[in-house]
Amino acid sequence: MRRSVIEMSEVGIQDRTKEAFQELVIAELPALYSLARRLVRDGAEDLVQEALLQAFRAFGTLKDEAAAGRWLKTILVNVFRDQLRKRSRTVDERPMGDLSDFSLYRTLVDEDPFPYSDTLHADFLRVFDSEDLREVLIRLPDIYRVPLVLRYIDGFATKEIARLMEAPLGTTLARLHRGRRLFEREMWVYAQEAGLLTKER
Amino acid sequence: MSMTDTKAIPCSEAVGQLWDYLDHAISPEDQEKVEKHLSFCRRCCGELEFAKEMRAFLATSSAEEIPPHVKERLERFVEGL
Numbered sequence: 001m002r003r004s005v006i007e008m009s010e011v012g013i014q015d016r017t018k019e020a021f022q023e024l025v026i027a028e029l030p031a032l033y034s035l036a037r038r039l040v041r042d043g044a045e046d047l048v049q050e051a052l053l054q055a056f057r058a059f060g061t062l063k064d065e066a067a068a069g070r071w072l073k074t075i076l077v078n079v080f081r082d083q084l085r086k087r088s089r090t091v092d093e094r095p096m097g098d099l100s101d102f103s104l105y106r107t108l109v110d111e112d113p114f115p116y117s118d119t120l121h122a123d124f125l126r127v128f129d130s131e132d133l134r135e136v137l138i139r140l141p142d143i144y145r146v147p148l149v150l151r152y153i154d155g156f157a158t159k160e161i162a163r164l165m166e167a168p169l170g171t172t173l174a175r176l177h178r179g180r181r182l183f184e185r186e187m188w189v190y191a192q193e194a195g196l197l198t199k200e201r
Numbered sequence: 202m203s204m205t206d207t208k209a210i211p212c213s214e215a216v217g218q219l220w221d222y223l224d225h226a227i228s229p230e231d232q233e234k235v236e237k238h239l240s241f242c243r244r245c246c247g248e249l250e251f252a253k254e255m256r257a258f259l260a261t262s263s264a265e266e267i268p269p270h271v272k273e274r275l276e277r278f279v280e281g282l
Contacts, residue, residue: 045275158224180220
């Protein structure tokens with residue numbers, strides 16, 4: 001049966017929409033996949049696929065194509081938050097030990113892992129490649145890791161993170177505060193465990 | 202107690218607020234207290250420099266490489282939508 005002119009024009013519009021969507025998201029795939037890998041230990045690709053599916057359905061709501069990257073990341077974080085909620089009904093706020101006295105800056109000064117370095121702290125950061133950084137982040141509980149990743153790696157505003165994670169602003173700020181301490185302590189622990197401080201440099 | 206005394210905070214408090222200080226996420230009064238502390242505490246200035254280095258380190262680590270086979274699979278997925 002021959003398709004009507006209206007049907008054919010609808011197909012044409014759908015094809016053009018699909019093409020525009022493809023063009024827009026393919027450039028964003030590395031950034032989306034990187035974010036997904038910092039949010040989940042396993043299943044980053046599945047998370048990206050689910051986000052892409054939801055983004056395609058909501059493509060008509062994207063007003064500014066220049067903001068596509070942030071729009072896609074927001075959708076991905078929403079998908080992740082919903083998965084998190086399904087997985088566990090209670091928020092994991094388990095204590096991670098007393099952090100009040102830990103300072104990575106002071107620990108490096110005291111332990112002096114690179115005795116011949118004039119730039120000790122910068123050198124410490126330089127031994128971490130992207131996989132090491134991911135491993136440290138993934139060790140943190142979700143409630144601390146997610147705000148930290150979104151704020152300091154992906155550049156979301158704290159208010160936006162609070163909205164995305166459906167948590168009060170004060171709670172988000174407190175989690176960021178504790179998350180930074182935890183992150184620095186885990187960097188130190190991981191650097192020792194992974195032998196980053198004894199490698200040939 | 203003088204005005205100066207009311208603005209004095211210990212190192213533990215100053216260090217605890219450094220990232221919020223850099224984010225301008227604390228009150229102007231607390232911002233002033235941290236600045237006051239930094240004006241005389243060399244060690245906390247070192248902490249501040251390290252906090253800046255750490256933030257730059259995190260900010261520049263956002264764009265990881267995507268393995269070619271994963272990129273290919275995701276591109277095929279997008280094309281199949």
